[in-house]
Amino acid sequence: MRYIEEDWLRKPPSATPRSIPRVEPRQFLRGTKPKILSTDWLLQRCAWVETRLTLRPGMPGTKKLLDRYADRLVCVRYLYDEAAGVRLKTVELVVEKTPWTGKPRHPRRQDHDMVAVQIAWDELVLRAAVKEAGGIWRARQRVWELDWKTVRTLKIQDRVIAAESAQQQASGKHIAVDI
Numbered sequence: 436m437r438y439i440e441e442d443w444l445r446k447p448p449s450a451t452p453r454s455i456p457r458v459e460p461r462q463f464l465r466g467t468k469p470k471i472l473s474t475d476w477l478l479q480r481c482a483w484v485e486t487r488l489t490l491r492p493g494m495p496g497t498k499k500l501l502d503r504y505a506d507r508l509v510c511v512r513y514l515y516d517e518a519a520g521v522r523l524k525t526v527e528l529v530v531e532k533t534p535w536t537g538k539p540r541h542p543r544r545q546d547h548d549m550v551a552v553q554i555a556w557d558e559l560v561l562r563a564a565v566k567e568a569g570g571i572w573r574a575r576q577r578v579w580e581l582d583w584k585t586v587r588t589l590k591i592q593d594r595v596i597a598a599e600s601a602q603q604q605a606s607g608k609h610i611a612v613d614i
Contacts, residue, residue, distance in 0.1 A: 483516060483518065484514040484515060484516045484523065485514065485515050485516075485517075486512055486513070486514055486515075487513055487514075487515055488512065488513040489510055489511070489512050489513075490510060490511045490512075490513075491510055492508045492509070492510070492511075496511065497511045500526055504526065504528055506529070507528045507529045507530075508526060508527075508528060508529075509526075509527040509528060509529060510526070510527045511524065511525070511526050511527075512524070512525045512526075512527070513525075544583045545583065546582065546583055546584035547582055547583070547584070548582065548583045549580055549581070549582055549583075550580070550581060550582075550583055550586055550595045551573070551576065551578040551579070551580055551595065551596050551597075552565065552570070552578060552579045552580070552581055552586060552591055552594045552595055552596070553577075553578050553579075553594050553596050554579055554591075554594065561589075561591070562579075564589060565579050565581060565585075565589065565591075568581065568585045568588070568589065569581070569582075569585065570585070578596065
């Protein structure tokens with residue numbers, strides 16, 4: 436059975452569909468597919484609503500929900516549908532909490548970002564290609580400076596060194612860099 440949006444608007448608030456699909460328990464015993472109340476109409480309707488207010492737990496307007504959901508409450512949102520003249524109150528909840536140890540993220544490079552590239556003196560062909568592509572030789576750091584797009588075009592991403600490494604080389608503190 437589906438609730439049609441016109442029916443939802445006519446029914447009292449106590450008869451509105453639940454946000455979590457309801458399944459009849461006896462249907463599992465019979466081996467038939469359970470009937471789930473569809474909430475597609477709500478998703479379609481939410482495409483036209485405007486979020487005007489987002490409240491964090493503890494702010495005025497969240498006290499009852501904070502009592503009900505406790506630490507699981509992330510935020511409360513008020514959505515307004517001017518066409519139907521309806522205000523929806525939604526909650527964002529934490530449903531699972533598991534331990535996680537993440538890897539350190541490295542920010543992605545943009546095409547115009549300048550990077551330091553290390554090229555050996557005996558690699559004359561590569562040095563000439565970098566120079567022709569607009570590379571700048573930084574003598575103090577002993578590196579070539581290129582934009583990331585050119586580095587990718589020349590396929591020399593593995594020769595890029597961190598900016599900190601280039602500065603340490605300039606200060607006389609040489610560190611080993613895998614080339």
